Amino acid sequence: MISRPDQSASPEAARLLEESIASVREALSGLKFGNVSLTVHEGRVVQIDVTEKKRLKPN
Numbered sequence: 001m002i003s004r005p006d007q008s009a010s011p012e013a014a015r016l017l018e019e020s021i022a023s024v025r026e027a028l029s030g031l032k033f034g035n036v037s038l039t040v041h042e043g044r045v046v047q048i049d050v051t052e053k054k055r056l057k058p059n
Helices: 011-028
Strands: 034-041 044-052
Touching: 011 034, 011 044
Parallel strands: none
Antiparallel strands: 034 044
């Protein structure tokens, strides 16, 4: 579940959260098979790892 910034969150925190969500959406777009892994440090997404698997058709 993705939480949205509430009214008490600072504008900077809200901006960072929205940027993180946009980055995750970008990582997921077009991905058919694979993994998206988030690294969070002190409540912030600091790294996004994408592992894409290519499915080969049998001969």
